[in-house]
Amino acid sequence: MPELPEVEVVRLGLQPAVTGATVTAVTVLDERSLRRHPGPAEDFVDRLTGARLAAPSRRGKYLWLPLKTQEIPPENGALSPNGPKSDGSPAFSEAVVVHLGMSGQVLVRDRDTDDRITRIRLDLKHPVAGQVRLNFVDQRIFGSMAIDELIPDGGGRVPRSVAHIARDPLDPLFDDREFFRRLAMRRTGIKRALLDQTLISGIGNIYADEALWAARVHYDQPTATLSRPRAKRLLDEVRSVLGKALVEGGTSFDWQYLNVNGEAGYFAHSLNAYGRQGEPCARCGRPIVRETFMNRGSHFCAYCQRVR
DNA sequence: CCTCACACCTGGGTGC
DNA sequence: TGCACCCAGGTGTGAG
Missing domain, CATH: 1.10.8.50 (Helicase, Ruva Protein; domain 3)
Incomplete structure:
Protein backbone atom coordinates (compact mmCIF):
# COMPACT_ATOMS: atom_id res chain seq x y z
CA MET A 1 0.00 0.00 0.00
CA PRO A 2 2.42 2.55 1.11
CA GLU A 3 4.19 4.99 -1.15
CA LEU A 4 6.63 7.69 -0.12
CA PRO A 5 4.25 9.82 1.99
CA GLU A 6 2.97 6.82 3.92
CA VAL A 7 6.46 5.45 4.51
CA GLU A 8 7.68 8.87 5.62
CA VAL A 9 4.76 9.12 8.04
CA VAL A 10 5.89 5.80 9.49
CA ARG A 11 9.50 6.97 9.71
CA LEU A 12 8.49 10.16 11.52
CA GLY A 13 6.34 8.17 13.90
CA LEU A 14 9.07 5.67 14.65
CA GLN A 15 11.73 8.27 15.32
CA PRO A 16 10.93 9.15 18.93
CA ALA A 17 10.18 5.56 19.89
CA VAL A 18 13.21 3.81 18.43
CA THR A 19 16.09 6.29 18.42
CA GLY A 20 18.45 5.22 21.17
CA ALA A 21 16.30 2.23 22.14
CA THR A 22 17.68 -1.22 22.82
CA VAL A 23 16.04 -4.34 21.41
CA THR A 24 15.14 -6.59 24.32
CA ALA A 25 13.28 -9.32 22.43
CA VAL A 26 12.58 -10.37 18.85
CA THR A 27 9.71 -12.70 17.95
CA VAL A 28 9.37 -14.01 14.42
CA LEU A 29 5.76 -15.13 14.04
CA ASP A 30 5.97 -15.75 10.29
CA GLU A 31 9.31 -16.48 8.68
CA ARG A 32 8.00 -15.46 5.27
CA SER A 33 8.40 -11.86 6.38
CA LEU A 34 12.15 -12.54 6.52
CA ARG A 35 12.32 -13.58 2.88
CA ARG A 36 14.91 -10.94 2.21
CA HIS A 37 16.99 -11.63 5.28
CA PRO A 38 20.16 -13.49 4.27
CA GLY A 39 19.98 -16.30 6.78
CA PRO A 40 17.61 -18.21 9.01
CA ALA A 41 15.22 -16.61 11.48
CA GLU A 42 17.50 -17.48 14.41
CA ASP A 43 20.22 -15.41 12.80
CA PHE A 44 17.85 -12.43 12.53
CA VAL A 45 16.83 -12.83 16.16
CA ASP A 46 20.36 -13.29 17.46
CA ARG A 47 21.80 -10.32 15.61
CA LEU A 48 19.00 -7.99 16.60
CA THR A 49 18.52 -8.94 20.22
CA GLY A 50 20.51 -6.59 22.44
CA ALA A 51 21.26 -4.17 19.60
CA ARG A 52 20.87 -0.44 20.01
CA LEU A 53 18.91 1.44 17.34
CA ALA A 54 19.72 4.77 15.73
CA ALA A 55 17.29 7.22 14.12
CA PRO A 56 15.36 5.72 11.19
CA SER A 57 16.31 6.63 7.61
CA ARG A 58 14.42 6.29 4.37
CA ARG A 59 15.01 6.21 0.66
CA GLY A 60 11.97 5.94 -1.54
CA LYS A 61 9.74 3.34 0.06
CA TYR A 62 12.55 1.67 2.01
CA LEU A 63 13.04 2.37 5.69
CA TRP A 64 15.95 1.29 7.84
CA LEU A 65 17.07 1.46 11.43
CA PRO A 66 20.85 1.48 11.84
CA LEU A 67 21.90 -0.76 14.65
CA LYS A 68 24.85 -1.19 16.92
CA THR A 69 25.46 -4.53 18.46
CA GLN A 70 25.60 -4.42 22.25
CA GLU A 71 29.18 -4.04 23.41
CA ILE A 72 30.56 -5.75 26.43
CA PRO A 73 31.02 -2.77 28.76
CA PRO A 74 34.75 -2.10 29.12
CA GLU A 75 36.52 -1.74 32.45
CA ASN A 76 35.70 1.21 34.66
CA GLY A 77 36.47 4.55 33.06
CA ALA A 78 35.38 3.50 29.62
CA LEU A 79 36.80 5.42 26.72
CA SER A 80 34.79 6.62 23.74
CA PRO A 81 31.41 4.99 24.37
CA ASN A 82 30.34 5.90 20.85
CA GLY A 83 33.58 5.02 19.13
CA PRO A 84 34.46 1.99 17.10
CA LYS A 85 34.01 -1.40 18.60
CA SER A 86 37.09 -3.05 20.01
CA ASP A 87 37.37 -5.30 16.96
CA GLY A 88 37.81 -2.21 14.83
CA SER A 89 34.53 -2.42 12.93
CA PRO A 90 32.63 0.87 12.81
CA ALA A 91 29.54 1.44 14.88
CA PHE A 92 26.20 1.23 13.09
CA SER A 93 27.59 -0.74 10.18
CA GLU A 94 24.35 -2.66 9.82
CA ALA A 95 20.67 -1.82 9.77
CA VAL A 96 17.28 -3.43 9.98
CA VAL A 97 15.75 -2.77 6.58
CA VAL A 98 11.97 -2.53 6.50
CA HIS A 99 9.88 -2.61 3.37
CA LEU A 100 6.11 -2.43 3.77
CA GLY A 101 5.29 -3.99 0.40
CA MET A 102 1.61 -3.61 -0.46
CA SER A 103 0.11 -4.08 2.97
CA GLY A 104 2.76 -3.61 5.65
CA GLN A 105 2.45 -1.53 8.77
CA VAL A 106 4.68 -0.84 11.73
CA LEU A 107 2.65 -0.17 14.85
CA VAL A 108 4.20 1.31 17.98
CA ARG A 109 2.40 -0.18 20.97
CA ASP A 110 2.65 -0.38 24.70
CA ARG A 111 4.38 -3.45 26.06
CA ASP A 112 2.28 -6.63 25.74
CA THR A 113 -0.08 -5.20 23.10
CA ASP A 114 -0.72 -7.58 20.21
CA ASP A 115 -2.10 -6.88 16.74
CA ARG A 116 -3.81 -9.13 14.24
CA ILE A 117 -1.57 -10.47 11.44
CA THR A 118 1.61 -9.46 13.23
CA ARG A 119 4.49 -11.20 11.45
CA ILE A 120 7.41 -9.89 13.50
CA ARG A 121 7.46 -8.32 16.94
CA LEU A 122 10.27 -6.24 18.40
CA ASP A 123 10.25 -5.35 22.07
CA LEU A 124 12.29 -2.28 22.87
CA LYS A 125 13.50 -0.45 25.92
CA HIS A 126 13.73 3.26 25.28
CA PRO A 127 15.45 5.66 27.70
CA VAL A 128 12.47 8.03 27.63
CA ALA A 129 9.52 6.10 26.22
CA GLY A 130 10.25 3.05 28.36
CA GLN A 131 9.06 -0.36 27.22
CA VAL A 132 7.56 -0.24 23.74
CA ARG A 133 6.62 -2.87 21.21
CA LEU A 134 6.90 -2.62 17.44
CA ASN A 135 4.48 -4.87 15.62
CA PHE A 136 5.25 -5.48 11.95
CA VAL A 137 1.86 -6.29 10.49
CA ASP A 138 1.57 -7.41 6.86
CA GLN A 139 -1.43 -9.11 5.33
CA ARG A 140 0.04 -10.04 1.95
CA ILE A 141 3.62 -10.64 3.06
CA PHE A 142 5.09 -8.71 0.16
CA GLY A 143 6.86 -6.62 2.77
CA SER A 144 9.82 -7.76 4.81
CA MET A 145 12.38 -7.08 7.48
CA ALA A 146 16.04 -7.93 7.01
CA ILE A 147 19.39 -7.12 8.51
CA ASP A 148 21.74 -5.72 5.94
CA GLU A 149 25.14 -4.09 5.74
CA LEU A 150 25.36 -0.31 5.43
CA ILE A 151 27.60 0.80 2.59
CA PRO A 152 28.85 4.27 1.59
CA ASP A 153 26.66 6.12 -0.88
CA GLY A 154 26.87 9.78 -1.87
CA GLY A 155 28.30 10.98 1.42
CA GLY A 156 25.88 8.90 3.49
CA ARG A 157 25.30 5.22 3.99
CA VAL A 158 22.54 2.99 2.72
CA PRO A 159 21.83 -0.70 3.09
CA ARG A 160 23.38 -2.75 0.30
CA SER A 161 19.90 -3.93 -0.73
CA VAL A 162 18.75 -0.32 -1.17
CA ALA A 163 21.76 0.98 -3.11
CA HIS A 164 20.07 0.40 -6.48
CA ILE A 165 17.11 2.62 -5.52
CA ALA A 166 17.23 6.16 -6.91
CA ARG A 167 16.89 9.15 -4.64
CA ASP A 168 13.33 10.35 -4.22
CA PRO A 169 12.14 13.71 -5.57
CA LEU A 170 11.86 15.20 -2.07
CA ASP A 171 15.52 14.39 -1.37
CA PRO A 172 17.64 17.57 -1.57
CA LEU A 173 20.24 15.58 -3.49
CA PHE A 174 17.79 14.48 -6.18
CA ASP A 175 19.31 15.57 -9.49
C1' DC B 1 22.28 -2.80 -20.92
C1' DC B 2 17.01 -2.14 -21.31
C1' DT B 3 12.13 -3.49 -21.21
C1' DC B 4 8.42 -6.21 -19.73
C1' DA B 5 5.53 -10.08 -17.95
C1' DC B 6 5.17 -12.60 -14.08
C1' DA B 7 5.45 -14.64 -9.54
C1' DC B 8 5.08 -13.81 -4.96
C1' DC B 9 0.67 -13.64 -1.08
C1' DT B 10 -3.72 -12.85 1.92
C1' DG B 11 -8.13 -11.26 2.82
C1' DG B 12 -11.97 -8.02 2.04
C1' DG B 13 -15.82 -6.99 -0.90
C1' DT B 14 -19.34 -8.29 -4.28
C1' DG B 15 -22.62 -10.87 -6.76
C1' DC B 16 -24.94 -15.17 -7.52
C1' DT C 1 -24.14 -18.84 4.39
C1' DG C 2 -21.28 -20.40 0.87
C1' DC C 3 -18.42 -19.71 -2.76
C1' DA C 4 -16.26 -18.14 -6.93
C1' DC C 5 -14.26 -14.27 -8.48
C1' DC C 6 -12.24 -9.65 -8.54
C1' DC C 7 -9.60 -6.26 -6.36
C1' DA C 8 -5.61 -4.20 -3.74
C1' DG C 9 -0.89 1.27 -2.36
C1' DG C 10 5.30 -3.25 -4.67
C1' DT C 11 9.36 -5.33 -6.35
C1' DG C 12 12.84 -8.94 -7.69
C1' DT C 13 13.71 -12.05 -11.35
C1' DG C 14 14.60 -13.83 -15.69
C1' DA C 15 13.45 -14.08 -20.59
C1' DG C 16 13.89 -11.74 -24.85
Whole structure:
Protein backbone atom coordinates (compact mmCIF):
# COMPACT_ATOMS: atom_id res chain seq x y z
CA MET A 1 0.00 0.00 0.00
CA PRO A 2 2.42 2.55 1.11
CA GLU A 3 4.19 4.99 -1.15
CA LEU A 4 6.63 7.69 -0.12
CA PRO A 5 4.25 9.82 1.99
CA GLU A 6 2.97 6.82 3.92
CA VAL A 7 6.46 5.45 4.51
CA GLU A 8 7.68 8.87 5.62
CA VAL A 9 4.76 9.12 8.04
CA VAL A 10 5.89 5.80 9.49
CA ARG A 11 9.50 6.97 9.71
CA LEU A 12 8.49 10.16 11.52
CA GLY A 13 6.34 8.17 13.90
CA LEU A 14 9.07 5.67 14.65
CA GLN A 15 11.73 8.27 15.32
CA PRO A 16 10.93 9.15 18.93
CA ALA A 17 10.18 5.56 19.89
CA VAL A 18 13.21 3.81 18.43
CA THR A 19 16.09 6.29 18.42
CA GLY A 20 18.45 5.22 21.17
CA ALA A 21 16.30 2.23 22.14
CA THR A 22 17.68 -1.22 22.82
CA VAL A 23 16.04 -4.34 21.41
CA THR A 24 15.14 -6.59 24.32
CA ALA A 25 13.28 -9.32 22.43
CA VAL A 26 12.58 -10.37 18.85
CA THR A 27 9.71 -12.70 17.95
CA VAL A 28 9.37 -14.01 14.42
CA LEU A 29 5.76 -15.13 14.04
CA ASP A 30 5.97 -15.75 10.29
CA GLU A 31 9.31 -16.48 8.68
CA ARG A 32 8.00 -15.46 5.27
CA SER A 33 8.40 -11.86 6.38
CA LEU A 34 12.15 -12.54 6.52
CA ARG A 35 12.32 -13.58 2.88
CA ARG A 36 14.91 -10.94 2.21
CA HIS A 37 16.99 -11.63 5.28
CA PRO A 38 20.16 -13.49 4.27
CA GLY A 39 19.98 -16.30 6.78
CA PRO A 40 17.61 -18.21 9.01
CA ALA A 41 15.22 -16.61 11.48
CA GLU A 42 17.50 -17.48 14.41
CA ASP A 43 20.22 -15.41 12.80
CA PHE A 44 17.85 -12.43 12.53
CA VAL A 45 16.83 -12.83 16.16
CA ASP A 46 20.36 -13.29 17.46
CA ARG A 47 21.80 -10.32 15.61
CA LEU A 48 19.00 -7.99 16.60
CA THR A 49 18.52 -8.94 20.22
CA GLY A 50 20.51 -6.59 22.44
CA ALA A 51 21.26 -4.17 19.60
CA ARG A 52 20.87 -0.44 20.01
CA LEU A 53 18.91 1.44 17.34
CA ALA A 54 19.72 4.77 15.73
CA ALA A 55 17.29 7.22 14.12
CA PRO A 56 15.36 5.72 11.19
CA SER A 57 16.31 6.63 7.61
CA ARG A 58 14.42 6.29 4.37
CA ARG A 59 15.01 6.21 0.66
CA GLY A 60 11.97 5.94 -1.54
CA LYS A 61 9.74 3.34 0.06
CA TYR A 62 12.55 1.67 2.01
CA LEU A 63 13.04 2.37 5.69
CA TRP A 64 15.95 1.29 7.84
CA LEU A 65 17.07 1.46 11.43
CA PRO A 66 20.85 1.48 11.84
CA LEU A 67 21.90 -0.76 14.65
CA LYS A 68 24.85 -1.19 16.92
CA THR A 69 25.46 -4.53 18.46
CA GLN A 70 25.60 -4.42 22.25
CA GLU A 71 29.18 -4.04 23.41
CA ILE A 72 30.56 -5.75 26.43
CA PRO A 73 31.02 -2.77 28.76
CA PRO A 74 34.75 -2.10 29.12
CA GLU A 75 36.52 -1.74 32.45
CA ASN A 76 35.70 1.21 34.66
CA GLY A 77 36.47 4.55 33.06
CA ALA A 78 35.38 3.50 29.62
CA LEU A 79 36.80 5.42 26.72
CA SER A 80 34.79 6.62 23.74
CA PRO A 81 31.41 4.99 24.37
CA ASN A 82 30.34 5.90 20.85
CA GLY A 83 33.58 5.02 19.13
CA PRO A 84 34.46 1.99 17.10
CA LYS A 85 34.01 -1.40 18.60
CA SER A 86 37.09 -3.05 20.01
CA ASP A 87 37.37 -5.30 16.96
CA GLY A 88 37.81 -2.21 14.83
CA SER A 89 34.53 -2.42 12.93
CA PRO A 90 32.63 0.87 12.81
CA ALA A 91 29.54 1.44 14.88
CA PHE A 92 26.20 1.23 13.09
CA SER A 93 27.59 -0.74 10.18
CA GLU A 94 24.35 -2.66 9.82
CA ALA A 95 20.67 -1.82 9.77
CA VAL A 96 17.28 -3.43 9.98
CA VAL A 97 15.75 -2.77 6.58
CA VAL A 98 11.97 -2.53 6.50
CA HIS A 99 9.88 -2.61 3.37
CA LEU A 100 6.11 -2.43 3.77
CA GLY A 101 5.29 -3.99 0.40
CA MET A 102 1.61 -3.61 -0.46
CA SER A 103 0.11 -4.08 2.97
CA GLY A 104 2.76 -3.61 5.65
CA GLN A 105 2.45 -1.53 8.77
CA VAL A 106 4.68 -0.84 11.73
CA LEU A 107 2.65 -0.17 14.85
CA VAL A 108 4.20 1.31 17.98
CA ARG A 109 2.40 -0.18 20.97
CA ASP A 110 2.65 -0.38 24.70
CA ARG A 111 4.38 -3.45 26.06
CA ASP A 112 2.28 -6.63 25.74
CA THR A 113 -0.08 -5.20 23.10
CA ASP A 114 -0.72 -7.58 20.21
CA ASP A 115 -2.10 -6.88 16.74
CA ARG A 116 -3.81 -9.13 14.24
CA ILE A 117 -1.57 -10.47 11.44
CA THR A 118 1.61 -9.46 13.23
CA ARG A 119 4.49 -11.20 11.45
CA ILE A 120 7.41 -9.89 13.50
CA ARG A 121 7.46 -8.32 16.94
CA LEU A 122 10.27 -6.24 18.40
CA ASP A 123 10.25 -5.35 22.07
CA LEU A 124 12.29 -2.28 22.87
CA LYS A 125 13.50 -0.45 25.92
CA HIS A 126 13.73 3.26 25.28
CA PRO A 127 15.45 5.66 27.70
CA VAL A 128 12.47 8.03 27.63
CA ALA A 129 9.52 6.10 26.22
CA GLY A 130 10.25 3.05 28.36
CA GLN A 131 9.06 -0.36 27.22
CA VAL A 132 7.56 -0.24 23.74
CA ARG A 133 6.62 -2.87 21.21
CA LEU A 134 6.90 -2.62 17.44
CA ASN A 135 4.48 -4.87 15.62
CA PHE A 136 5.25 -5.48 11.95
CA VAL A 137 1.86 -6.29 10.49
CA ASP A 138 1.57 -7.41 6.86
CA GLN A 139 -1.43 -9.11 5.33
CA ARG A 140 0.04 -10.04 1.95
CA ILE A 141 3.62 -10.64 3.06
CA PHE A 142 5.09 -8.71 0.16
CA GLY A 143 6.86 -6.62 2.77
CA SER A 144 9.82 -7.76 4.81
CA MET A 145 12.38 -7.08 7.48
CA ALA A 146 16.04 -7.93 7.01
CA ILE A 147 19.39 -7.12 8.51
CA ASP A 148 21.74 -5.72 5.94
CA GLU A 149 25.14 -4.09 5.74
CA LEU A 150 25.36 -0.31 5.43
CA ILE A 151 27.60 0.80 2.59
CA PRO A 152 28.85 4.27 1.59
CA ASP A 153 26.66 6.12 -0.88
CA GLY A 154 26.87 9.78 -1.87
CA GLY A 155 28.30 10.98 1.42
CA GLY A 156 25.88 8.90 3.49
CA ARG A 157 25.30 5.22 3.99
CA VAL A 158 22.54 2.99 2.72
CA PRO A 159 21.83 -0.70 3.09
CA ARG A 160 23.38 -2.75 0.30
CA SER A 161 19.90 -3.93 -0.73
CA VAL A 162 18.75 -0.32 -1.17
CA ALA A 163 21.76 0.98 -3.11
CA HIS A 164 20.07 0.40 -6.48
CA ILE A 165 17.11 2.62 -5.52
CA ALA A 166 17.23 6.16 -6.91
CA ARG A 167 16.89 9.15 -4.64
CA ASP A 168 13.33 10.35 -4.22
CA PRO A 169 12.14 13.71 -5.57
CA LEU A 170 11.86 15.20 -2.07
CA ASP A 171 15.52 14.39 -1.37
CA PRO A 172 17.64 17.57 -1.57
CA LEU A 173 20.24 15.58 -3.49
CA PHE A 174 17.79 14.48 -6.18
CA ASP A 175 19.31 15.57 -9.49
CA ASP A 176 16.57 17.00 -11.72
CA ARG A 177 18.74 17.32 -14.82
CA GLU A 178 20.00 13.79 -14.55
CA PHE A 179 16.41 12.62 -14.15
CA PHE A 180 15.31 14.44 -17.32
CA ARG A 181 18.31 13.10 -19.20
CA ARG A 182 17.61 9.51 -18.21
CA LEU A 183 13.90 9.95 -18.85
CA ALA A 184 14.55 11.08 -22.41
CA MET A 185 16.75 8.03 -22.99
CA ARG A 186 13.96 5.62 -22.14
CA ARG A 187 11.91 3.78 -24.69
CA THR A 188 8.82 3.32 -22.60
CA GLY A 189 5.69 5.06 -21.32
CA ILE A 190 5.81 7.78 -18.70
CA LYS A 191 3.91 5.90 -16.00
CA ARG A 192 6.22 2.92 -16.27
CA ALA A 193 9.11 5.32 -15.84
CA LEU A 194 7.55 7.03 -12.81
CA LEU A 195 7.08 3.64 -11.18
CA ASP A 196 10.67 2.58 -11.87
CA GLN A 197 12.34 2.98 -8.49
CA THR A 198 15.80 2.94 -10.05
CA LEU A 199 14.96 6.12 -11.98
CA ILE A 200 12.96 8.04 -9.37
CA SER A 201 11.82 6.50 -6.12
CA GLY A 202 8.86 6.81 -3.81
CA ILE A 203 6.11 7.01 -6.43
CA GLY A 204 3.54 4.22 -6.60
CA ASN A 205 0.27 3.70 -8.41
CA ILE A 206 -1.76 6.32 -6.53
CA TYR A 207 0.68 9.21 -6.77
CA ALA A 208 1.68 8.35 -10.34
CA ASP A 209 -1.97 8.69 -11.39
CA GLU A 210 -2.38 11.87 -9.34
CA ALA A 211 0.73 13.57 -10.69
CA LEU A 212 -0.10 12.61 -14.27
CA TRP A 213 -3.61 13.99 -13.84
CA ALA A 214 -2.29 17.25 -12.39
CA ALA A 215 0.24 17.63 -15.22
CA ARG A 216 -2.32 16.57 -17.88
CA VAL A 217 -0.09 13.80 -19.18
CA HIS A 218 -1.40 10.46 -20.46
CA TYR A 219 0.05 7.47 -18.63
CA ASP A 220 1.37 5.88 -21.82
CA GLN A 221 2.95 9.00 -23.29
CA PRO A 222 6.36 7.84 -24.54
CA THR A 223 9.04 9.35 -22.31
CA ALA A 224 11.19 10.17 -25.32
CA THR A 225 8.46 12.42 -26.75
CA LEU A 226 7.69 14.27 -23.54
CA SER A 227 8.99 17.81 -23.99
CA ARG A 228 11.31 19.23 -21.38
CA PRO A 229 8.72 21.77 -20.18
CA ARG A 230 6.12 19.03 -19.80
CA ALA A 231 8.61 16.82 -17.99
CA LYS A 232 9.46 19.69 -15.66
CA ARG A 233 5.81 20.35 -15.02
CA LEU A 234 5.29 16.68 -14.27
CA LEU A 235 8.17 16.56 -11.80
CA ASP A 236 6.76 19.68 -10.12
CA GLU A 237 3.39 17.97 -9.80
CA VAL A 238 5.03 14.82 -8.43
CA ARG A 239 6.67 16.90 -5.70
CA SER A 240 3.47 18.78 -5.07
CA VAL A 241 1.29 15.71 -4.68
CA LEU A 242 3.82 13.85 -2.53
CA GLY A 243 4.30 16.91 -0.34
CA LYS A 244 0.57 17.50 0.13
CA ALA A 245 -0.06 13.84 0.88
CA LEU A 246 2.71 13.87 3.47
CA VAL A 247 1.22 16.90 5.22
CA GLU A 248 -2.16 15.15 5.25
CA GLY A 249 -0.66 12.07 6.87
CA GLY A 250 -0.84 9.90 3.74
CA THR A 251 -3.69 8.15 1.93
CA SER A 252 -5.85 5.74 3.92
CA PHE A 253 -8.67 3.79 2.31
CA ASP A 254 -9.09 1.27 5.11
CA TRP A 255 -7.37 -0.29 8.10
CA GLN A 256 -4.43 -1.29 5.93
CA TYR A 257 -2.79 2.05 5.90
CA LEU A 258 -2.44 3.56 9.33
CA ASN A 259 0.42 5.41 10.92
CA VAL A 260 2.44 3.93 13.80
CA ASN A 261 -0.27 4.99 16.22
CA GLY A 262 -3.02 3.30 14.22
CA GLU A 263 -4.38 6.56 12.82
CA ALA A 264 -5.55 7.18 9.24
CA GLY A 265 -4.26 9.92 6.93
CA TYR A 266 -6.57 12.30 5.11
CA PHE A 267 -5.21 12.52 1.59
CA ALA A 268 -7.87 10.18 0.18
CA HIS A 269 -10.19 13.20 0.26
CA SER A 270 -7.86 15.06 -2.08
CA LEU A 271 -7.55 12.47 -4.84
CA ASN A 272 -8.48 13.68 -8.31
CA ALA A 273 -7.92 10.53 -10.36
CA TYR A 274 -7.05 7.42 -8.38
CA GLY A 275 -10.13 5.34 -7.60
CA ARG A 276 -12.46 7.99 -9.07
CA GLN A 277 -13.49 6.11 -12.21
CA GLY A 278 -16.95 7.23 -13.33
CA GLU A 279 -16.78 10.41 -11.28
CA PRO A 280 -16.38 13.78 -12.98
CA CYS A 281 -12.93 15.17 -13.67
CA ALA A 282 -12.38 18.10 -11.33
CA ARG A 283 -11.14 20.17 -14.29
CA CYS A 284 -13.45 19.40 -17.18
CA GLY A 285 -16.32 17.41 -15.70
CA ARG A 286 -15.95 14.44 -18.01
CA PRO A 287 -15.81 11.05 -16.29
CA ILE A 288 -12.53 9.69 -15.01
CA VAL A 289 -11.65 6.45 -16.82
CA ARG A 290 -9.98 3.35 -15.41
CA GLU A 291 -7.88 1.16 -17.69
CA THR A 292 -5.86 -1.90 -16.81
CA PHE A 293 -2.20 -1.22 -17.34
CA MET A 294 0.76 -3.14 -15.96
CA ASN A 295 -1.69 -5.49 -14.21
CA ARG A 296 -3.12 -2.64 -12.18
CA GLY A 297 -5.52 0.22 -12.61
CA SER A 298 -4.67 3.47 -14.32
CA HIS A 299 -7.08 6.30 -13.62
CA PHE A 300 -7.13 9.36 -15.81
CA CYS A 301 -9.22 11.91 -17.67
CA ALA A 302 -9.38 10.83 -21.30
CA TYR A 303 -9.99 14.43 -22.33
CA CYS A 304 -7.43 16.34 -20.25
CA GLN A 305 -4.76 13.66 -20.56
CA ARG A 306 -4.08 12.72 -24.15
CA VAL A 307 -0.95 11.42 -25.80
CA ARG A 308 0.63 14.19 -27.79
C1' DC B 1 22.28 -2.80 -20.92
C1' DC B 2 17.01 -2.14 -21.31
C1' DT B 3 12.13 -3.49 -21.21
C1' DC B 4 8.42 -6.21 -19.73
C1' DA B 5 5.53 -10.08 -17.95
C1' DC B 6 5.17 -12.60 -14.08
C1' DA B 7 5.45 -14.64 -9.54
C1' DC B 8 5.08 -13.81 -4.96
C1' DC B 9 0.67 -13.64 -1.08
C1' DT B 10 -3.72 -12.85 1.92
C1' DG B 11 -8.13 -11.26 2.82
C1' DG B 12 -11.97 -8.02 2.04
C1' DG B 13 -15.82 -6.99 -0.90
C1' DT B 14 -19.34 -8.29 -4.28
C1' DG B 15 -22.62 -10.87 -6.76
C1' DC B 16 -24.94 -15.17 -7.52
C1' DT C 1 -24.14 -18.84 4.39
C1' DG C 2 -21.28 -20.40 0.87
C1' DC C 3 -18.42 -19.71 -2.76
C1' DA C 4 -16.26 -18.14 -6.93
C1' DC C 5 -14.26 -14.27 -8.48
C1' DC C 6 -12.24 -9.65 -8.54
C1' DC C 7 -9.60 -6.26 -6.36
C1' DA C 8 -5.61 -4.20 -3.74
C1' DG C 9 -0.89 1.27 -2.36
C1' DG C 10 5.30 -3.25 -4.67
C1' DT C 11 9.36 -5.33 -6.35
C1' DG C 12 12.84 -8.94 -7.69
C1' DT C 13 13.71 -12.05 -11.35
C1' DG C 14 14.60 -13.83 -15.69
C1' DA C 15 13.45 -14.08 -20.59
C1' DG C 16 13.89 -11.74 -24.85
